[in-house]
Amino acid sequence: DGGITQSPKYLFRKEGQNVTLSCEQNLNHDAMYWYRQDPGQGLRLIYYSQIVNDFQKGDIAEGYSVSREKKESFPLTVTSAQKNPTAFYLCASSAYLRETQYFGPGTRLLVL
Amino acid sequence: AQSVTQPDIHITVSEGASLELRCNYSYGATPYLFWYVQSPGQGLQLLLKYFSGDTLVQGIKGFEAEFKRSQSSFNLRKPSVHWSDAAEYFCAVGPRSGSSGAGSYQLTFGKGTKLSVIP
Numbered sequence: 546d547g548g549i550t551q552s553p554k555y556l557f558r559k560e561g562q563n564v565t566l567s568c569e570q571n572l573n574h575d576a577m578y579w580y581r582q583d584p585g586q587g588l589r590l591i592y593y594s595q596i597v598n599d600f601q602k603g604d605i606a607e608g609y610s611v612s613r614e615k616k617e618s619f620p621l622t623v624t625s626a627q628k629n630p631t632a633f634y635l636c637a638s639s640a641y642l643r644e645t646q647y648f649g650p651g652t653r654l655l656v657l
Numbered sequence: 658a659q660s661v662t663q664p665d666i667h668i669t670v671s672e673g674a675s676l677e678l679r680c681n682y683s684y685g686a687t688p689y690l691f692w693y694v695q696s697p698g699q700g701l702q703l704l705l706k707y708f709s710g711d712t713l714v715q716g717i718k719g720f721e722a723e724f725k726r727s728q729s730s731f732n733l734r735k736p737s738v739h740w741s742d743a744a745e746y747f748c749a750v751g752p753r754s755g756s757s758g759a760g761s762y763q764l765t766f767g768k769g770t771k772l773s774v775i776p
Contacts, residue, residue, distance in 0.1 A: 549700075578764075585666070587747065587766040588701075603763075635700055643752055645691070646764060648700040 547572050549649035551636050556654045558623065558630060566621045566652045568636030576642045577619035581605060582633040582651075591634075594619055595642045623654060631656050659684045661748055663767035670738050671775045678733040678770050680748035688750040690731040692722055695745045695769075704746075707731065708753075718742070743774045 549570045558564045570577065576595050580588040590603030594613040608627025613619055619638075623630045633653050637646040660683045670676055682688065689708055693701040705716025712724040722733045731748060751764040 551700075585768060587661075587768040590763065637701075643689070645703060645706055647703065648693075650700045651698070653698070 549636060549638055549647060551634075551649040551652050553652060554650070556652055557657050558654060559657050561625045563622055563624050564654070566623070566634055566636075566654070568619045568621065568649060569617055570619075570636075570638045570649075571617060572638055572640075572647065573616070574638035574640050574647075575616070576639045576644070577613070578637040578639075578646060579603075579609070579611065579619070579621045580635045580637065582635060588635065591621065593642075630654055659688070659750060659763065659765050661750055661765050661767035663746075663748055663770045665770045666768070667771045667773065669773040669775060672740050673737050676733075676735045676738045676742070676772070678746050678748075678772070680731045680733065680767060682729050682731065682748075682750045682765075684729070684750055687726065687753070689753055690722075690724060691749040691751070691764075692716065692720070692731070692733050693747045693749065694718075695747065697744075701747065704733070738772075738774055740774045740776055743772055745769045745771045 552567045578593040579591040582588050589605050591609050592611045594600040600611050610622045633651050635651045636649040639646045662681045691706045692704040694704050695701045704720050705714050707714045707724045714722050720735050724731050747769045748767040
């Protein structure tokens with residue numbers, strides 16, 4: 546089955562720790578995205594990547610970093626600089642930038 | 658700046674009743690328009706999209722939406738709601754393919770409408 550997988554489903558972060566969220570797709574999509582979702586806030590774009598080895602900041606990139614070394618993978622690192630990381634993180638992909646986005650199941654990040 | 662407004666935070670309907678979820682947008686040109694649905698703790702599932710052509714768009718699960726350019730609206734409808742439709746619904750707008758401008762990319766989401774269904 547083609548789709549987007551995110552792992553882990555739940556992730557716990559200690560104070561001062563960096564954590565990495567995984568996002569993999571087997572849809573052969575060029576573009577990938579990371580969103581943050583907070584209750585009652587809709588989705589906000591963190592980073593997006595149009596193609597391998599290229600990525601752009603979204604509205605709320607501070608405290609986050611990404612890489613795009615392979616077409617299938619777009620991991621998100623939540624750094625210790627992100628002071629309020631508790632949220633639901635959603636990864637998405639589309640065939641090309643501005644085409645329909647398809648979403649993964651999400652990762653919930655909690656702070657210990 | 659583009660924006661999406663979903664005026665209803667929470668709607669409750671009885672099973673079998675009709676449903677309309679409102680979405681209004683502010684955008685410089687005719688955008689691409691989407692409706693997504695999210696069950697608790699899950700990702701978003703695409704219900705339908707409008708790119709061009711017929712302004713009445715059919716989607717999955719019996720949903721439809723109508724694009725009204727004059728009202729900058731893209732309301733979602735379903736003639737008879739099922740208990741399994743209880744979820745949160747998000748409207749989104751984005752630039753068309755071929756739109757120019759390095760900073761013009763953005764898929765903007767509304768804050769969502771939570772639908773509760775009374776059996």
